[in-house]
Amino acid sequence: MRVVAMLPTYNEAGAIRRCIEQILALPVDAGVVVADDQSPDGTGRIADELAAEHPGRVFVLHRTGPRGRGVAGIDGFKRCVQLPVEYVVEMDADLQHDPADIPRLVAAADRTGAEIVVGSRYVPGGGEVNRAADRRLVSRLANGYLRLTLGLSLRDCSSGYRLFRREALEALELETMSASGPWILQEVLWRAKQRNYRIIEIPIRFQERAAGESKLNLKILLRSLITPFVLRRSTPLGGRA
Template structure:
């Protein structure tokens, strides 16, 4: 049995859905070759209420300067945030999401800067969220219909599959793609989670966000996407990130044991 096709071409949302205040938060570190292409594809979407917030961790390759130029070119739609240094994915997301909420966003999207997440799927994710009572929608690699780029390395596939099995076992969170980084949140859900309590970094940030949301009673829906291997730049996966991801489920169970 085959599942639904991944969201690839942008769907046309009806008014007023397409006009929603949606801010896409994109953390960057050494993504100078990808950011202009990502911004171009996001701004081409039929979502006039979309804004892009680029949170750069003082990239030595000039990503921050490129973000400034894009913000100057699109002053009403692109925001460049410069952070002091490489503090990690989780800290960049917490900073960017907090700024998005403070700026009046009704919905906040997360996506990587490396073009592994198809921007064209974003209207479909937003439409799915708006048509349900869910707190967030994930662009998922692992639900029926989800796809992985054939060029994604075998060891990355194995690591991702093991990570999801490991976290499912320890935290009992019924989400297939627990480490997914492409999603849309309702602003109210993020406020209920309280971003100040999120301490994880790296890929475990994604797990903690899912864990907190489901423990607080928010539904998370998964929609299939095609995940592409990056063609420019290098992965930020490090040994330290892997160790943090392995330890974090135990910390989460203890830290949030009274949460409901």
């Protein structure tokens, strides 16, 4: 396997099968790690079925204890870096991130040698498809703010669709990350910046959800917005991205 996709899941029964099947059918040799938090809708069971259908290519973590996009993502990453792959891709399991973009993420990393390739909504050619104007505006504003407060030159700081070189991901010291929720996305960028990683962006079209519900809420948004200050306090001297 050349690349493994890490899918954090909570109640994604409506999309998980199609998402995984599309990843496995790609022209790159790809596997999947699912990090499920005991989804009440049976997402974990569907993932287990796929693991049985594709032995050695689909792995499922059934997490116990506190749930969250952050902690689940870290556990998923830890499983991924144990696999002999070149690249790890994190993405939503709800098909808002199109699996067909994975080969372009891989090609960009191959071409540039960058440690991280971000699937970006805010570079030319990228965007959001069929999304409500208010959600688009919130994403935009939050992004501009995160860019400034994290001190990054990245256009899309809250994209959950990103590729990492496996060794570079491992070197971020996953076990010492603290974010429990989706603000893990910013913590990872912050660590990458401190290590002077090269982060590049390629355009993606972010889709509206076809099934299931977003877990994003006001509390998560506010927590994400204070994250840069929490990170700065813990590690004041960042390098340059």
